[in-house]
Amino acid sequence: MNTMIDLTELTQKQTRPINCHEHGQQLETGYMGRWFGCPVCADIASKKQQEAEKLEQQREFFAAMNLPELFKNSGLAGYKITDARQQPVIARLREYVEEIKTGSSKNLILAGATGTGKTHLACAILRNIAHFNIRCRYVFSADFSAQIRASWDAKTRTKFESEVIDYFGSVPVLLIDDFGVNDLLKSDIWSALFDQRYRENKPTIITTNLDEVELVKMIGDRAADRVLPKSLWANCVWGSYRRVSSSMERI
Template identity: 30%
Template sequence: MNAISLINHGFQQVEAYCATHRVAKVQSGPYQICPKCAVNDVETTNQDRQAEVDRMVRDKHFSGAMLPARHANSGFRNYMLDSNNLGQANARSQCVNYTKSIATGVKSNLIMVGSTGVGKTHLACATARTLLNKGLYVRYITSEELAQRIMNAWDKDSKGQSEESVIHDFTQYNLLILDEYGLHDREKRLELIHKVLYARYGAGKPTMLISNFTLAELQKDLGDRLWSRFQHDGLMVVECNWADQRVGGRHV
């Protein structure tokens, strides 16, 4: 029995007709309604409710990603390119391709290196926003913040969280974007960050690692074992070798 039949069933038809659908209306209490109009109203209400649920889920994804406020609207389209800088266009193209691969379920990693102000965080947030819009869970965090999150679990007032549970939490995201790698305290925090990277490798989850190091410096800092694991499922390297774009009011 379809929706219109369900509405007709148990209701008495009246002589009035719906001008839109040209079908007899039925008596529903004090009202005369068109069965087809009623079905459309129900479907529209359901669609509106689903749209609201989808919006709430999307907002929750974006909120949980913790993207920097400055990059709340950073995308691939508004990544400003210098027509004389082919490296910028190549970096954007690589990040676009990486984003597409993650969206299809590929588990490869990406490393992006370059000095300050070259647009690395913009491209990372463009990647995050694209994937978030596709319903994936993405988390942005700096290496300093990540290490501090783990260290906070050592406090007696950590509300039941342990070092292991924090690390586990960071293995759950479809993509982890770890920015400013290398700017953390070298002695106390490097091991903690590496624990998260090892855990994500073990869970088969991709990571985007961003650093002001050169590629050689980054490889040395990660160490042979972690560097090898970063390449296991495929590794894309983006090198941003151009001048600081913030100087002179240029935007990245």
């Protein structure tokens, strides 16, 4: 008795008619004895899976920006114009986003008093830039300083100072928020960070309450020479954005 099995049929792609309860008569595909069901159902399931994976990738991408919870959904469109002086600034910031999209390495400094909405604007800009699939990172200035100081303790550190600087120095677009607030770092630390970003041609966004003279004093002449000449300095000279746009309930 010949017990040899002809595998030709098994290894060839096969089809057979089926009746899908959702899509009616379809042609089912089979291979190696396995049948794959309604092709329309399979295509829909595949697209749903791809969309779910894409959404998860986007969620992880935006989560990696490390935006404060308060500003995770901030957008330039959601920034309320409460003062005529805001209009030209907002218009120029929209242009800035487009410039970064097309490869500009120009820095942005949002300077002004507390409460003018600088962080809102900066986070909105970062989110808009990220929508072009450009990796961005937010860091509160004091948190960066804390990471640097933590690197000095040989017993507890998880990173060396150079690793902290290299990480933030290599992010494609970096936002340093509230620069100069309770900052005790020496200027050579900031100089190292800004020098790396300058050499790698990467834009930095800064929000600060400092004026230009105070900023230069804080980061040092060397870093200032790296940052300021290729920067857009936006003066937020209007009153408190928080109070004007507040939804505080009064009784």
